[in-house]
Amino acid sequence: MHAPAEARPVSATGSVPAGATLYVFPGSHACRSGMLMLDHKGISYRRVDLVPGLHPLSVRLRGFPGSGTPIRSVDGRTHRSLAILDRVGTVPALRLGGERAQTNHDIARLLERVQPDPPLFPIDEHLRHEVEAAERWGDQALQMIARRLVLAASLRGLDTIPGRGSRGRLGPLLSENERIRVVASRVAGRIFAVTPARERDLLEELPATLDTVDEWISAGVLDGKELNAADLMIAPSLALLAYRPDLRPDIEARPAGALLERVLPEPSPGP
Numbered sequence: 422m423h424a425p426a427e428a429r430p431v432s433a434t435g436s437v438p439a440g441a442t443l444y445v446f447p448g449s450h451a452c453r454s455g456m457l458m459l460d461h462k463g464i465s466y467r468r469v470d471l472v473p474g475l476h477p478l479s480v481r482l483r484g485f486p487g488s489g490t491p492i493r494s495v496d497g498r499t500h501r502s503l504a505i506l507d508r509v510g511t512v513p514a515l516r517l518g519g520e521r522a523q524t525n526h527d528i529a530r531l532l533e534r535v536q537p538d539p540p541l542f543p544i545d546e547h548l549r550h551e552v553e554a555a556e557r558w559g560d561q562a563l564q565m566i567a568r569r570l571v572l573a574a575s576l577r578g579l580d581t582i583p584g585r586g587s588r589g590r591l592g593p594l595l596s597e598n599e600r601i602r603v604v605a606s607r608v609a610g611r612i613f614a615v616t617p618a619r620e621r622d623l624l625e626e627l628p629a630t631l632d633t634v635d636e637w638i639s640a641g642v643l644d645g646k647e648l649n650a651a652d653l654m655i656a657p658s659l660a661l662l663a664y665r666p667d668l669r670p671d672i673e674a675r676p677a678g679a680l681l682e683r684v685l686p687e688p689s690p691g692p
């Protein structure tokens with residue numbers, strides 16, 4: 422396996438409040454939310470790409486504490502290996518000046534505190550409440566649904582995904598190296614309990630899942646004049662789902678697709 426690609430600089434506009442470093446791994450939809458929030462704030466940051474699989478330990482070694490209580494679940498429960506991974510630590514993980522924040526939820530609040538403008542949350546209390554509900558659902562439900570559905574396809578063979586998972590709105594998934602991509606998706610498939618039966622259920626529920634996004638858009642909670650933390654939490658999961666050619670047309674035809682294109686436009690095809 423490759424050593425982590427350290428210190429890849431990423432440009433964003435604006436100033437750095439005492440230096441920002443974001444730990445991610447390539448193609449991660451969760452990590453893209455963290456990147457989008459930093460970009461939204463105009464905060465420049467150094468991006469450090471970690472190797473998927475080694476990333477929990479990598480962030481722990483860099484002083485991030487992980488989570489004492491489970492933050493992720495599959496099918497309503499956090500089984501032992503997932504709880505261990507949550508405890509060791511997830512990405513994105515942000516170091517900003519002397520502070521550290523792990524999870525998009527905490528990163529959003531740290532960013533909002535150190536640099537209130539432009540905001541990630543509306544000032545209006547009722548709308549903020551709605552945005553936080555959408556953010557929570559994007560974090561706790563949609564992020565896992567997208568992960569499991571794309572893993573399910575890749576476990577049938579990377580040919581189920583255009584470019585074998587090497588290109589798309591989030592870039593190469595898991596790694597630029599195809600061997601790592603294959604191994605990491607097999608391991609992740611086990612951790613996230615991806616089975617054909619579960620895939621069938623998730624696919625059956627998917628229209629209702631996407632309706633939820635569309636309803637928030639029509640209520641003005643998502644895809645409003647200014648983007649908010651919930652938009653930036655949800656759009657990367659839509660982007661990940663759109664790697665599956667069987668799901669992409671329906672997503673793109675919906676209001677959710679317009680949000681996706683606004684936040685993460687389809688990259689132009691390479692030469």
Ligand SMILES: N[C@@H](CCC(=O)N[C@@H](CS)C(=O)NCC(=O)O)C(=O)O
Nearest residue numbers: 449450451506511512513524525560
């Ligand atoms: N929902 C949390 C968790 C993010 C998350 O699940 N990150 C993944 C990368 S896509 C991770 O670190 N996984 C660690 C692992 O499962 O080993 C967030 O948005 O910050």
